[in-house]
Amino acid sequence: MEMNQTQRLPVPRDIAWAALNDPELLRQCIPGCESIEPDGDNAWQLALTAAVGPVKARFKGRMALQDIQPPESYTIAFDGQGGAAGFGKGVARVSLAPDGDETLLTYAVTAQVGGKIAQIGSRLIDAAARKMADTFFVRFTEVVSGSDAEADTEAANTDNDAGGQADGASTAGEQQEGKRKRSWTAWISKP
Incomplete structure (x- = not known):
């Protein structure tokens, strides 16, 4: 399977680079990702659940960064085992190019x-991979651009205008923090 794409990120390259190297942020953005744990220099153990057609499995694998050239590019080598469902392995070349105040990410x-996954057929595999990539980039773009935080601020301001402080005891900052936590939970669970 081969997949190539370019995504426009609404942030400068240094912010995009930092986000791409933040395991917790990536865990939140990768569909089905349960954990990302360090496993040596520039390497991580991952656990995620993925579905390809009728086959759904929990995969455990390793991801390692190679050919790192901050803040321009790196190569990700990955492999994962899904038990009876099968395995996946490969490489991804990721590069960042500045474009004014934005960044073009190409992979x-x-x-x-x-x-079993290989028996499903290349069209279903390609479609599932593209859907995962699209979901990742929607989430990643929202996080790095701060669009959730801006929406939370507007929602908190609207709530404060409409009803004041909840129970008369919490501050606007506490309300905003509570809303941010709830929106992250809902956002992370989006398909």
Whole structure:
């Protein structure tokens, strides 16, 4: 399987680079990701649940960064095992190019799958991979651009204008923080 795409990120390159190297942020943005744990220099163990057609499995794998050239590019080598569902492995070349106040992120992925997943057919595999990538970039763009935080601020301001402080005891900052936590939970669980 091969997949190439360019995404426009509404932030400068240094912010995009920092976000791409933040494991917790990536865990929140990768569909089905349960954990990302350090496993040596520039390497992580991952656990995620993914569905390809009728096959749904929990995959455990490793991701390692290679050819790191901050803040321009790196290569991600990955492999994962999903038990009876099969395996996946490959490489992804990621590069960032400044474009005014924004960044163009370009990636090229080459991957192989085996087991039950490989029997499903390349069209379903490609469609599932594109859907995961699209979901990741929607989430990633929202996080790095701060669009959720801006929406929370507007919602908190609207609530304060309409009803004042909740129970008369909390401050606007506490209300805003509570809203941010709730919106993150809802946002992370979006399909």
